[in-house]
Amino acid sequence: MFKKLENLSTFNQINLLTTSLVNILSINGTMGEVEIANKIEEILRSFPYFKDSPEMIWTQPLPNDGIGRKNVFARIKGNGASKKTVIYHAHIDTVGTDDYGKIQELANMPERLLEFFKSWEGNKEIQEQARSGDWMFGRGALDMKSGIAVHLANILYLSEHRDKWDGEIIFMVNPVEENQHTGVIAAVDELLRLRKEEQLDYIVAINTDYITSLFPGDEQKYIYTGAVGKLLPCFYVYGRETHVGRTLDGLDPTLVTSELNRLINNNMELIEQVEGELMTPPSVLYHRDTKNFYNVQTAVTSHIYFNLMVLEDSPQVVVEKSKRIANKAARTTETYYQKQYQLYALRNHFPEEMPKWEMEVYTFEEYCEKLRKQGVDVEGIAEQMEAAYKEEDPREVCFQIVDSLRQQDATGVPCIIIFFAPPYCPHHYLIGESKRDKRVMDVIDEVVGKWESGSVEPFSIKRFFPYLSDSSYLSLHDTEEEIESLIHNFPEWKSIYPVPVDKIRELNVPAINIGVYGMDAHRWTERVYKPYSFETLPHLIRDLTICWLGK
Known part of the structure; x- marks a missing residue:
């Protein structure tokens, strides 16, 4: 032919x-x-x-x-x-x-x-x-x-x-x-x-x-x-599990990821304002709790990640924005629980002495530093989990690494951990x-x-x-400092998604x-x-x- x-x-x-x-x-x-x-x-x-x-x-x-x-x-x-x-x-x-x-x-x-x-x-x-x-x-x-x-x-x-x-x-x-x-x-x-x-x-x-x-x-x-460009900001939420008969004693992580979804998904207020360019809002690509069978215990953890198109913002800026939004989601969830518990106590004629629903918010880099201070072998655990799950979807591998690290946390405090997963597009x-x-x-x-x-x-x-x-x-336009913010908040970057940023910067076509x-x-x-x-x-x-x- x-x-x-x-x-x-x-x-x-x-x-x-x-x-x-x-x-x-x-x-x-x-x-x-x-x-x-x-x-x-x-x-x-x-x-x-x-x-x-x-x-x-x-x-x-x-x-x-x-x-x-x-x-x-x-x-x-x-x-x-x-x-x-x-x-x-x-x-x-x-x-x-x-x-x-x-x-x-x-x-x-x-x-x-x-x-x-x-x-x-x-x-x-x-x-x-x-x-x-x-x-x-x-x-x-x-x-x-x-x-x-x-x-x-x-x-x-x-x-x-x-x-x-x-x-x-x-x-x-x-x-x-x-x-x-x-x-x-x-x-x-x-x-x-x-x-x-x-x-x-x-x-x-x-x-x-x-x-x-x-x-x-x-x-x-x-x-x-x-x-x-594209970044995939991910949110790992660790709550407090409980029996459904005592649901307000717990902290349901799906409530938190749902609030994150409400605050981020298709929110035009979060887009970069670049005159004359198509500005696309972030969109959710994955959202689920981690229960894999039925029982009457509330979920322990919940995962969500978003597609985020990047015009001029650096990974460093996206990390800062994500942390602000996560803190807002944590506060909103806490306020919601307080209001529901007040109604629960009123209708059941209970004292209004409430449980606590505060959450800590960390970037992956911050959380790893917290664990190191406790004597946790962060690098060893991350490498072990990457090797164990390397045949899985790379985003799931990242969540598994974060989950394994969180299980080593002696404080056991409910938290949101923010990190990046593949792909990263400059x-x-x-x-x-x-x-x-x-x-x-x-x-x-x-x-x-x-x-x-x-x-x-x-x-x-x-x-x-x-x-x-x-x-x-x-x-590649991002500076070395801006790229460091990406790499330090990306679990096992070198193994899971080693984008050759230095070579791309050298190529520069x-x-x-x-x-x-x-x-x-x-x-x-x-x-x-x-x-x-x-x-x-x-x-x-x-x-x-x-x-x-x-x-």
């Missing part, structure tokens, strides 16, 4: 490539991630440039990966001796397909899905889009196999037109983006190796992860010059102070300005790509996102808009690349 690729128009190349890639189910954590990496390597090796220079394609196995996933790299050189380099990158994994329900078997079949949606009465707008022929449906069609296809089509074009540019282009695709980002984290070493051995000058990295409308009627196409954006950053922004302004004057597409340039992406791991456009990523109605994504976008990226690598 791909022997005919170079004879097709750019639109048809990307249409064909996207369909082929969607046909491969590359769900995160499955062998499909290996299969699609092999397919992309096969596609690349069919290009004339790589037939002549097969050594310019290689793979990088992910360290200690149970299913043998790998990064795929390719490299092309323009005519000339320049070492200026542009990086094209994308992720190859997708979320699952259970959301497709009774048509799950069609999730990776764009043509059959198109026919289904043409007659689907569930949403008239989607039905009309399907009938227009301008949209492609399927898991990964938008997020982000069409983005991979755009890069592949541009690699083919630019390898055939090397007279138009000087310097180098590195193409890489990475697995494991949809949860742990271990693909791009491993790629940091490879990019550093290439820069050192080949004396490359990395100008910019271009990600084609999807963009979408930010509100109803929004027609703008967004270009992002940085990436939002945040960054073009500051514009360096000559390189200014050059990147000048080219974007120049090229996008020309495109706006000659097309009907309204573009908008923003700083932060608002969805989580691998771009986060190509640059401006990472921009110029993505395919569509709707409903991570939903069964996921679809990519072909006229923009398959025609406008690849030519826009070509123009930008040639301008950055111009002779």
Whole structure:
């Protein structure tokens, strides 16, 4: 099939490539991630440039990966001796397909899905889009196999037109983006190796992860010059168990985590105020007590953690905010218990001599210091628990470490312990102070300005790509002191999620996102808009690349 690729128009190349890639189910954590990496390597090796220079394609196995996933790299050189380099990158994994329900078997079949949606009465707008022929449906069609296809089509074009540019282009695709980002984290070493051995000058990295409308009627196409970060603040709550017949004698930890959920979940007052940027509130991703069978004892502990998008705040700032909120939750819970006990005593004609419901609030770092003063071997216990639970979900491992440490606490006082768990995604954006950053922004302004004057597409340039992406791991803004606040409050950082912050800071590549456009990523109605994504976008990226690598 791909022997005919170079004879097709750019639109048809990307249409064909996207369909082929969607046909491969590359769900995160499955062998499909290996299969699609092999397919992309096969596609690349069919290009004339790589037939002549097969050594310019290689793979990088992910360290200690149970299913043998790998990064795929390719490299092309323009005519000339320049070492200026542009990086094209994308992720190859997708979320699952259970959301497709009774048509799950069609999730990776764009043509059959198109026919289904043409007659689907569930949403008239989607039905009309399907009938227009301008949209492609399927898991990964938008997020982000069409983005991979755009890069592949541009690699083919630019390898055939090397007279138009000087310097180098590195193409890489990475697995494991949809949860742990271990693909791009491993790629940091490879990019550093290439820069050192080949004396490359990395100008910019271009990600084609999807963009979408930010509100109803929004027609703008967004270009992002940085990436939002992510932290996962976790709250371990230790209460005071009791028999349900004496419930007010206890301190139910689920009341506390429920209050934390009320104070944090989707609370717009907690977001950073950054003018002109999409500001997303924190959201709960996990909330449960730790009882695993029925009895009439109240819960001893309860766990909750939140997704927190970070624009400019450092981990240090997030720790401070989290502690303030935890203290407020503790006070609110205490007040609630006092009020209920007063009513309980009044209605039962009891004295109003109340139990105590105070709670102590600690960061993980503070709690470990408290235990050390008691003579507890904090490091030994943490290492032992990490080894015992290392096959479990890494967030659960963190909770197990905290729980084991709390059991060593001689005081036995109800408490809230705040810590971080994976993943951690650094945040960054073009500051514009360096000559390189200014050059990147000048080219974007120049090229996008020309495109706006000659097309009907309204573009908008923003700083932060608002969805989580691998771009986060190509640059780092947080200072060493700010990162220390993250590491010291992250149980067994070096074993559970050793993000190479020093190497990312050393790499320091401006990472921009110029993505395919569509709707409903991570939903069964996921679809990519072909006229923009398959025609406008690849030519826009070509123009930008040639301008950055111009002779």
